[in-house]
Amino acid sequence: MKFTKMHGIGNDYVYVNCFEETVENPSAVARYVSDRHFGIGSDGLILIKPSKIADCEMDMYNLDGSQGAMCGNGIRCVAKYAYDYGIVNKEHISVATKSGIKYLDLTVENGKVSQVKVNMGSPILTARQIPVVSEKEEVINEPLDVNGKIYYITAVSMGNPHAIVYMDDIDHLDIEKIGPAFENHVAFPDRVNTEFVEVIDEHTVKMRVWERGSGETLACGTGACAVAVASVLNGHVDGDSPVTVKLLGGDLQIFWNRQENLVYMTGPAATVFDGEIDVSFLK
Incomplete structure (x- = not known):
C-alpha cells in the first residue's frame, strides 16, 4: 500500500x-x-x-480503528494532497465527509499548497443532536460531575461532539487521567472529544485536547472550532473578529461568522514523506 504521511500542526495521519x-x-x-x-x-x-x-471524499479512522466523522486538521491535508498530487487542479475545492460536504480555499506557493481555509459549517448547540444527555436544550457552562469533581462544560458539535472546559492552568493538567473519564462519561452516548482551555486575552485562547479514540493529540481542528464558538458564547473572546487558538502543535485562526452561522478555520498543512508498506497480512 502506497501512502503519504502528512500533518496539520502536528495532528498527523497516514493518507x-x-x-x-x-x-x-x-x-x-x-x-x-x-x-x-x-x-x-x-x-x-x-x-x-x-x-x-x-x-473527493475523506474517509477517516482513528488510531484505535474506530471510524471518525470529521477532522479539521486532516481535511486541510486532504486538500493539500488533492492539489499537490494532481487529483484537482483548482484552488477552491469540495470534500465529502461523514459530516457533510466541506468547502476549502487553498493558498498555493511555488506550486504547492501551504495554507488552507475551511468552511467547517454551522456549529450544533442542541444537546440531543451533539449528543449530550442534559435536561437543558443547550449545554453552556453547565456543571458535570466527573470522578466526583464538578466541571463546567460547554457542549458543541462540529460534526463530532466536543465538551469544552475552562481552566486557569492547563499546562499541569493530568490529561491522561481526566481525558478518558470525560470521553467515556455516561453523559456522552457517542463518547466525546474534550478541550481543556485557558483564556489568554479577548483574541487568544490556549487548549489541550483529549480526542475520543486517539487520546491526547497535538492538535484538533474541529476542537479548535468548537472552542472558538464556546468562547464567544461564554463571553471570553471578542465575537466579531477571528480567534487565535494555540494548540500544542501550533496555531489556528478560527472565525465564527454569526450572521452566516458558519465557522471558518485557517491553518497550514504539510507533507512529511511518501512510502509503501505491506498490509496484506491484515485480515
Whole structure:
C-alpha cells in the first residue's frame, strides 16, 4: 500500500490515495499504521476516495480503528494532497465527509499548497443532536460531575461532539487521567472529544485536547472550532473578529461568522514523506 504521511500542526495521519489504491480492512490498517513503534506512527488513517458529490471524499479512522466523522486538521491535508498530487487542479475545492460536504480555499506557493481555509459549517448547540444527555436544550457552562469533581462544560458539535472546559492552568493538567473519564462519561452516548482551555486575552485562547479514540493529540481542528464558538458564547473572546487558538502543535485562526452561522478555520498543512508498506497480512 502506497501512502503519504502528512500533518496539520502536528495532528498527523497516514493518507492513502484510493483513486489508485484499495484498502480492504481500513480499521485494522488504521491500528497497524498508527502504531508509533511497529507501524508508521500517526493519529489515524485517512482514505482519499472518489466522490460523486464532491471533488473527493475523506474517509477517516482513528488510531484505535474506530471510524471518525470529521477532522479539521486532516481535511486541510486532504486538500493539500488533492492539489499537490494532481487529483484537482483548482484552488477552491469540495470534500465529502461523514459530516457533510466541506468547502476549502487553498493558498498555493511555488506550486504547492501551504495554507488552507475551511468552511467547517454551522456549529450544533442542541444537546440531543451533539449528543449530550442534559435536561437543558443547550449545554453552556453547565456543571458535570466527573470522578466526583464538578466541571463546567460547554457542549458543541462540529460534526463530532466536543465538551469544552475552562481552566486557569492547563499546562499541569493530568490529561491522561481526566481525558478518558470525560470521553467515556455516561453523559456522552457517542463518547466525546474534550478541550481543556485557558483564556489568554479577548483574541487568544490556549487548549489541550483529549480526542475520543486517539487520546491526547497535538492538535484538533474541529476542537479548535468548537472552542472558538464556546468562547464567544461564554463571553471570553471578542465575537466579531477571528480567534487565535494555540494548540500544542501550533496555531489556528478560527472565525465564527454569526450572521452566516458558519465557522471558518485557517491553518497550514504539510507533507512529511511518501512510502509503501505491506498490509496484506491484515485480515
